[in-house]
Amino acid sequence: MRCRLLAPPTAEPGTKDEEANTTHEERIARAIIPVTGTGCASPTALQRSAEQNVDAMSASSSARKFKVIVPCTSSNIGPGFDVVGLSLSLYLTLSVTVDPSASNRAPTLAYTGEGAAEAPLDPYKNLTTRTALYVLRCNGVGSFPHGVSIQVHNEVPFGRGLGSSGAAVIAGILLGDALGKLELPKERLLDHALMIERHPDNVTAALIGGFVGSYLLELSPEETEAKDVPLSEVLPEYPPDAGEEWGKDPPTPPHGIGHFIRFGWAKEIKVIAIIPQFEVSTAKARSALPKQYSLKDLVFNLQRLAVLTTALARSPPDEYLIFQAMQDRVHQPYRKHLIPGLPRILASVTPQSHPGLLGICLSGAGPTILALSLNNQEAIAETICDEFKKENIDCKVRFLEVSTEGAQVVEE
Numbered sequence: 001m002r003c004r005l006l007a008p009p010t011a012e013p014g015t016k017d018e019e020a021n022t023t024h025e026e027r028i029a030r031a032i033i034p035v036t037g038t039g040c041a042s043p044t045a046l047q048r049s050a051e052q053n054v055d056a057m058s059a060s061s062s063a064r065k066f067k068v069i070v071p072c073t074s075s076n077i078g079p080g081f082d083v084v085g086l087s088l089s090l091y092l093t094l095s096v097t098v099d100p101s102a103s104n105r106a107p108t109l110a111y112t113g114e115g116a117a118e119a120p121l122d123p124y125k126n127l128t129t130r131t132a133l134y135v136l137r138c139n140g141v142g143s144f145p146h147g148v149s150i151q152v153h154n155e156v157p158f159g160r161g162l163g164s165s166g167a168a169v170i171a172g173i174l175l176g177d178a179l180g181k182l183e184l185p186k187e188r189l190l191d192h193a194l195m196i197e198r199h200p201d202n203v204t205a206a207l208i209g210g211f212v213g214s215y216l217l218e219l220s221p222e223e224t225e226a227k228d229v230p231l232s233e234v235l236p237e238y239p240p241d242a243g244e245e246w247g248k249d250p251p252t253p254p255h256g257i258g259h260f261i262r263f264g265w266a267k268e269i270k271v272i273a274i275i276p277q278f279e280v281s282t283a284k285a286r287s288a289l290p291k292q293y294s295l296k297d298l299v300f301n302l303q304r305l306a307v308l309t310t311a312l313a314r315s316p317p318d319e320y321l322i323f324q325a326m327q328d329r330v331h332q333p334y335r336k337h338l339i340p341g342l343p344r345i346l347a348s349v350t351p352q353s354h355p356g357l358l359g360i361c362l363s364g365a366g367p368t369i370l371a372l373s374l375n376n377q378e379a380i381a382e383t384i385c386d387e388f389k390k391e392n393i394d395c396k397v398r399f400l401e402v403s404t405e406g407a408q409v410v411e412e
């Protein structure tokens with residue numbers, strides 16, 4: 001088994017995003033928005049030859065097998081709304097076979113695990129494979145290679161604030177890169193991901209691994225305007241018939257649109273995810289946020305985030321400092337109506353009531369609650385589950401590790 005670890009993180013990407021009221025399909029549409037004003041060139045000689053290369057490579061070799069493994073992520077960690085993400089040990093895994101002797105033109109998809117009943121098996125509708133096709137088409141390869149079959153095993157629950165969509169997008173980015181043998185550098189992979197999921201926190205942490213901070217460059221007014229181009233205009237729903245060409249080409253992402261840095265993470269800090277058994281869509285949770293904030297609330301969060309990123313790297317961790325630094329006034333207060341009992345749940349465990357507790361927050365857009373602790377994990381989880389139970393909500397508890405490696409492609 002040969003492991004192709006992606007290139008080490010060196011730089012950064014970015015854009016700003018307004019995702020409220022959008023579905024993932026619409027977000028993909030945005031991915032395809034001509035942000036540079038110059039889309040991929042329509043199938044040129046270069047594109048055709050890239051496609052022929054991929055097919056020729058497939059045809060001349062035996063079946064190729066590889067895995068794409070992407071961790072889940074918890075973003076925000078209290079005050080770091082849309083800024084920080086933590087990569088954790090639940091994984092989305094694609095087991096991919098490219099068999100030149102198989103005749104299927106479109107990839108076949110099979111799912112097990114979380115979301116198996118909901119995830120589309122049509123590769124032109126599925127978030128991961130559509131993302132892969134976007135990467136291929138932006139890089140001169142007009143279609144999937146023949147004979148691709150993908151077995152998905154997913155441990156990341158949908159719509160719970162654990163970055164399932166970010167993981168699906170990163171899996172698609174790496175899938176496209178691997179199928180096209182593109183070998184894009186990590187920064188360029190991230191550019192493509194940021195065209196789809198416009199807040200960088202989840203996708204960056206999923207790609208890079210560990211505890212990561214990121215920001216996006218502002219789009220120009222023309223680029224911002226262009227983001228309303230509908231999906232149907234930029235990426236056809238169905239593949240063309242043999243010999244026909246795709247319609248309009250998707251725009252390539254601008255280069256270096258996001259920027260990131262990886263922080264340290266003290267090895268003593270343990271992570272507990274308390275996962276309520278209901279979904280909150282990120283789009284809905286984003287639409288609950290105000291358009292404007294008071295200076296007081298922004299300063300409240302900025303002060304805490306500045307302290308938090310260093311405090312979580314220090315050994316031994318300072319319980320009081322971290323607990324205070326994980327307070328938030330930018331997103332959690334506005335999402336409380338989406339998660340029954342949220343203020344009470346967040347107040348249910350403190351370093352005083354549960355020695356060893358470092359902090360508690362909403363994971364991503366919720367409804368999962370993330371607790372950081374030095375010990376006492378079971379008691380912390382039990383108390384939070386009991387609080388949810390008062391609202392007639394069952395929870396699953398996961399004791400997780402920080403996943404330091406980030407997304408990987410493993411050749412078999």
Ligand SMILES: Nc1ncnc2c1ncn2[C@@H]1O[C@H](COP(=O)(O)OP(=O)(O)OP(=O)(O)O)[C@@H](O)[C@H]1O
Nearest residue numbers: 127158159160161162163164165168281282364365
């Ligand atoms: N493995 C997957 N395959 C296909 N689609 C997926 C996959 N994972 C997530 N999705 C899509 O993403 C949706 C969930 O995304 P959403 O942004 O609402 O929540 P999340 O990413 O789990 O949470 P958060 O962004 O708060 O961390 C699912 O309903 C599904 O449409």
Ligand SMILES: N[C@@H](CCO)C(=O)O
Nearest residue numbers: 075081082282364365
């Ligand atoms: N930072 C994002 C993460 C969800 O994907 C939010 O809280 O809306």
